[in-house]
Amino acid sequence: SKSYSITLLPGDGIGPEVISVAKNVLNFAGSLEGIEFSFQEMPMGGSALDLIGVPLPEETLSAAKQSDAVLLGAIGGYKWDRNEKHLKPETGLLQLRAGLEVFANLRPTTVFPQLVDASTLKKEVAEGVDLMVVRELTGGIYFGKPRGFDTDDTGEEIGYNTEVYASHEVDRIARVAFETARKRYGKLCSVDKANVLEASMLWRKRVTAIATEYPDVELSHMYVDNAAMQLIRDPKQFDTIVTNNIFGDILSDEASMITGSIGMLPSASLGAKGPGLFEPIHGSAPDIAGQDKANPLATILSAAMLLKYGLGEENAAKRIENAVLDALNKGFRTGDIFSAGNKLVGCKEMGEEILKSV
Amino acid sequence: SKSYSITLLPGDGIGPEVISVAKNVLNFAGSLEGIEFSFQEMPMGGSALDLIGVPLPEETLSAAKQSDAVLLGAIGGYKWDRNEKHLKPETGLLQLRAGLEVFANLRPTTVFPQLVDASTLKKEVAEGVDLMVVRELTGGIYFGKPRGFDTDDTGEEIGYNTEVYASHEVDRIARVAFETARKRYGKLCSVDKANVLEASMLWRKRVTAIATEYPDVELSHMYVDNAAMQLIRDPKQFDTIVTNNIFGDILSDEASMITGSIGMLPSASLGAKGPGLFEPIHGSAPDIAGQDKANPLATILSAAMLLKYGLGEENAAKRIENAVLDALNKGFRTGDIFSAGNKLVGCKEMGEEILKSV
């Protein structure tokens, strides 16, 4: 029987609750496919700051690196919001992405038919939306140097960052995006600001060059401001979107809100080798933490992505995805996705319902 | 009687058509308030490229600088899309903004009750939206240096840009935003990415400092990814938004699409002194150019902003705004905003209807 080691990073707020439920689901789905897991829980984010004084302890990163996949809950909270930069939970997350070299962030936006009414978009616009944002995750303005504060000639303070991409960084994320589009509906839209930015001109040139390796995928280009409009005007026009780190941050969050239920959306961050990082796209929701109210489905679906993209265990992944649809069809809803006529459940009970159908 | 000189920059595509109509409306509204205009039409964008070989001829910039206000139609088109950077119509627009030093771009998003059904958002979400994006327009990554292409240590090509803000640049746009919020509903939301970018940290620090001059305005801060979500989830939560050049480009376009009718939305770009630049936010729509199909209302409303923000002629501005509401109430619609039960009109006829109510 196969066995994998999984690093669990519960993090802050509702993180521990959703991770505990998702761990059980992952474990059970694996067992039904002859897969064994060993789990190791490590501190990260605000709770690591409180415990150890840094947002990503060395032991956490090295445990993560040595495992087969990493499942993260959520990080951050009011308590650490005013910390200096190197002591912010978010900095720990950026260090983790860089440390694991997970340059490709896959963020699916799926409107579940059972939840289409939760969208603020009209039903005919939202229903059937099924798109994937492939975001470059370890480059661009997030990591570019030089960066910092300085004084200019006149003694005035300035703050600055560098948006920079090298050819190989664009090439590798483009390949992931073309592969993704090929497995989906065969359409890739590359989003940039090549009418203004040199970094985007290089981006467009390299994406266009890599396209010759994928003649079966239909490539288009769109400016980021237009993409922000088109996601509202007609989100169904998109299959796979590939874009840089900062545009991907903005557009993937915008896209996720089309569903009206961001408690449902998972993500996968992958590198060339080594373990992938899997996490829900929602935050740590400190206001409902510890009350068994959190929606665990985004983390459970992240566990499914872990199986599919991280370990290549498609059957176990399918079990989880189907179990989620099953629970929705049976009318089980946490508070964030509740509507009249359905059954309101807590985080744990939702987990138990999923286990029944895995 | 007062008199003002106006530089008209018709530009490309539908630009000449909407400018011709808006000019008549501006002229007539002025005359009713004892205001005289002298108009000078100058080439800009793709048509200037064809005529003179550059997207912003020197004579155009100096005419604009010497006038009291500048009204621009639209620039760009397929024909010049593949031009080198310095020969792109867009580059001319950036040169014009820099040349006029119009650092404050005001972009109102108003959902007209008559057109609320055009939105892809649910009626209860879209109706009553009335927000203003104040975008920094002459700084940040659009103009930051160093920028360009280079090869790194390994001989690989890189493309790079610099996101940079100096204190005084943030201070002056913050003051415009606080003044704007004060004249509106008293709420200002500053959007940044201060959890990651140093340029945003300085931005947040300076906006917070300037807030002490405006104790009557309620200031909040939001990360750009969250703002992209909140604009879809509940756009009515916003009054005035202030943000940097690139985030403003993305968010103002996203916000405009909430209305479903971007053919209605004007903009104003203002400096510390000198003429302001006024233009519709829509593009040059080359596909319908020359067919008398364009919606001139965004340009007509830009002429109203020119009167109000550029010349301080509030009465004449109000005349135009009311005339637009009147024409909508009477059911006149160009193709882009047409719905059953209304009267389909062309660009010119819409202009004539507006003239009747000015």
Ligand SMILES: CC(C)[C@H](C(=O)O)[C@@H](O)C(=O)O
């Ligand atoms: C928390 C923050 C640093 C992070 C990002 O900007 O990448 C988050 O918004 C995300 O998208 O995962």
Ligand SMILES: CC(C)[C@H](C(=O)O)[C@@H](O)C(=O)O
């Ligand atoms: C045409 C382009 C350079 C411009 C910009 O990015 O500023 C446009 O998108 C706008 O928002 O006015």
